Amino acid sequence: MSEAQGYYDYPVxxxxxxxxEVPAYFWLGGMGAGAFVTASLAQATGSADDRRAGAExxxxxxxxxxxxxxxxxGDLGRPERFHHxxxxxxxxxxxxxxxxxxxxxxxxxxxxxASHAADTGLLHGPIRAxxxxxxxxxxxxxxxLLGLTxxxxxxxxxxATNVPLWAKSKLLGGVFxxxxxxxxxxxxxxxAAGRGSPEATxxxxxxxxxxxxxxxxxxxxxxxxxxxxxxxxxxxxRFAAPFWLGAVGMGALLPLLLHRFGMRRHGRxxxxxxxxAAVCTMAGSLALRWSIFEAGKVSSEDxxxxxxxxxx
Amino acid sequence: MIDGYKRLMNLEEPLPSKKAKGFFTDTSLCIGCKACEVxxxxxxxxxxxxxxxxxxxxxxxxxxxxxxxxxxxxIEQAKANGSRQEQRWLMMSDxxxxxxxxxxxxxxPTGALVRTEFDTVYVQQDICNGxxxxxxxxxFGVIDRVPxxxxxxxxxxxxxxxxxxxxxxxxxPACAKSCPTASIQFGDVEELQQRARQRLGxxxxxxxxxxxxxxxxxxxxxxxxxxxxAFFLLLDKPQAYNLPDVPRLxxxxxxxRYGWSAAVGVGFAMIAALVFRGGRR
Numbered sequence: 001m002s003e004a005q006g007y008y009d010y011p012v013x014x015x016x017x018x019x020x021e022v023p024a025y026f027w028l029g030g031m032g033a034g035a036f037v038t039a040s041l042a043q044a045t046g047s048a049d050d051r052r053a054g055a056e057x058x059x060x061x062x063x064x065x066x067x068x069x070x071x072x073x074g075d076l077g078r079p080e081r082f083h084h085x086x087x088x089x090x091x092x093x094x095x096x097x098x099x100x101x102x103x104x105x106x107x108x109x110x111x112x113x114a115s116h117a118a119d120t121g122l123l124h125g126p127i128r129a130x131x132x133x134x135x136x137x138x139x140x141x142x143x144x145l146l147g148l149t150x151x152x153x154x155x156x157x158x159x160a161t162n163v164p165l166w167a168k169s170k171l172l173g174g175v176f177x178x179x180x181x182x183x184x185x186x187x188x189x190x191x192a193a194g195r196g197s198p199e200a201t202x203x204x205x206x207x208x209x210x211x212x213x214x215x216x217x218x219x220x221x222x223x224x225x226x227x228x229x230x231x232x233x234x235x236x237x238r239f240a241a242p243f244w245l246g247a248v249g250m251g252a253l254l255p256l257l258l259h260r261f262g263m264r265r266h267g268r269x270x271x272x273x274x275x276x277a278a279v280c281t282m283a284g285s286l287a288l289r290w291s292i293f294e295a296g297k298v299s300s301e302d303x304x305x306x307x308x309x310x311x312x
Numbered sequence: 313m314i315d316g317y318k319r320l321m322n323l324e325e326p327l328p329s330k331k332a333k334g335f336f337t338d339t340s341l342c343i344g345c346k347a348c349e350v351x352x353x354x355x356x357x358x359x360x361x362x363x364x365x366x367x368x369x370x371x372x373x374x375x376x377x378x379x380x381x382x383x384x385x386x387i388e389q390a391k392a393n394g395s396r397q398e399q400r401w402l403m404m405s406d407x408x409x410x411x412x413x414x415x416x417x418x419x420x421p422t423g424a425l426v427r428t429e430f431d432t433v434y435v436q437q438d439i440c441n442g443x444x445x446x447x448x449x450x451x452f453g454v455i456d457r458v459p460x461x462x463x464x465x466x467x468x469x470x471x472x473x474x475x476x477x478x479x480x481x482x483x484x485p486a487c488a489k490s491c492p493t494a495s496i497q498f499g500d501v502e503e504l505q506q507r508a509r510q511r512l513g514x515x516x517x518x519x520x521x522x523x524x525x526x527x528x529x530x531x532x533x534x535x536x537x538x539x540x541x542a543f544f545l546l547l548d549k550p551q552a553y554n555l556p557d558v559p560r561l562x563x564x565x566x567x568x569r570y571g572w573s574a575a576v577g578v579g580f581a582m583i584a585a586l587v588f589r590g591g592r593r
Binding site: 041078152155 | 457
């Protein structure tokens with residue numbers, strides 16, 4: 001028998017038992033967090049127009065977070081025991097850290113969205129009075145830190161396993177973070193384009209989104225190089241199309257091009273191009289999470305990749 | 313104050329620790345009778361795996377899982393030795409390694425996975441919420457979650473308990489008790505390690521040049537997950553038994569992973585702040 005051969009072709013590690021709820025939650029949670037961070041940065045550093053356009057991001061963050069907890073709970077083997085995640089605080093476990101982060105971030109995002117609703121005259125009476133109690137700057141700062149944690153822990157969680165595709169490279173946390181920020185800022189761009197924000201604001205949002213997409217492309221490249229042969233279940237076969245065409249093409253390259261074209265146009269053409277780019281970025285982010293998640297299940301059955309991961 | 317906190321939180325005192333217990337599985341003595349698999353299933357009341365035929369030798373179990381806590385491998389090897397074809401059959405009863413640094417235990421977000429007073433790794437079934445994170449965390453592919461449609465402890469994670477209930481009553485775990493050739497030996501880990509070193513010396517003296525121990529404190533396999541409290545005497549390279557050369561402990565690379573993630577987040581925040589500021593001029 002040859003040197004590297006294992007026990008028949010049996011996998012070394014167990015196949016992850018998670019289902020579609022997990023990539024859906026990573027996508028929505030990341031996008032909500034990215035929108036919150038973008039909106040908060042606009043409040044802290046932007047012009048009056050930017051602040052007005054950016055604040056819509058607080059609605060998006062709250063809306064994206066609504067299905068997150070149900071998705072996270074629905075994936076459990078025993079959903080009625082979700083609260084056991086919160087019986088201890090154990091940051092060593094990314095799963096525990098993530099459960100706490102979602103629990104803390106969700107009310108902050110809702111509170112900040114409510115205070116924005118009061119500002120724009122959507123809320124009246126006692127609820128409006130209640131939102132006055134929300135300290136905005138503090139909520140934005142704390143929410144941004146928690147949001148960045150929520151956007152960043154998901155890739156670290158998958159990386160903190162023995163699945164070769166997820167664990168070989170140390171960059172998956174960065175990949176998911178970049179994807180969360182590009183899709184989150186894209187959600188804000190989409191809102192701004194739809195609500196007729198000034199072109200200067202739209203231009204800046206497109207610049208920020210494009211910077212995030214470029215960063216995403218760079219870190220995905222690093223991730224694939226580091227992963228080497230372990231990346232094969234993602235880059236070839238069943239998940240090659242959703243990854244290359246969906247996550248890389250539609251999610252990063254196409255929006256970069258569309259925003260670049262849009263910057264030379266004005267009026268409705270410009271808004272339509274920006275909106276189209278933003279939708280592509282957001283959909284590409286889902287394609288990225290889903291393809292890496294599903295290809296990981298294939299990778300877990302790759303005996304030689306497991307041996308490679310455990311090489312002395 | 314600490315006592316008050318413990319009362320408030322209803323925290324139990326941990327049981328006084330006892331000598332570490334474990335298995336020494338000497339594969340050179342295994343005859344592949346699968347008595348351990350059966351005894352384990354009977355004592356722990358685990359359901360049958362069905363009647364699948366793998367076509368791979370006499371192993372129709374395939375691998376450890378949520379309801380299979382001992383698994384006997386049948387490794388058929390053929391080697392050309394000059395003009396002769398030499399054949400040999402390696403058998404090995406695989407089990408949870410009860411690692412000193414257990415990846416499953418560190419991954420567990422609920423505290424369902426605990427270290428017992430016998431220094432073994434145990435899943436508390438009333439705490440586990442079936443998050444499934446321990447499953448891909450284990451570098452040996454031991455622990456698994458019961459599918460939602462099963463009839464047995466639905467939805468939670470399971471693996472060998474080292475017969476925690478039997479240990480409580482000073483009894484030998486079911487698999488070791490049933491092993492007819494003493495291939496599975498149960499006892500204090502330190503004493504078992506001595507016995508293993510002695511046995512390896514004997515085999516080497518008899519010319520078994522490829523015999524080796526797997527899971528001893530000095531082995532490269534203990535670099536990350538620590539010594540295995542269920543360790544093995546093997547007659548070939550670990551990979552022949554589907555054992556990783558250096559089983560990885562996810563904690564070791566976690567800081568670096570968070571670092572890259574944070575770097576991307578901070579980089580984005582800086583660029584976005586610069587772009588927004590540019591609009592104020």
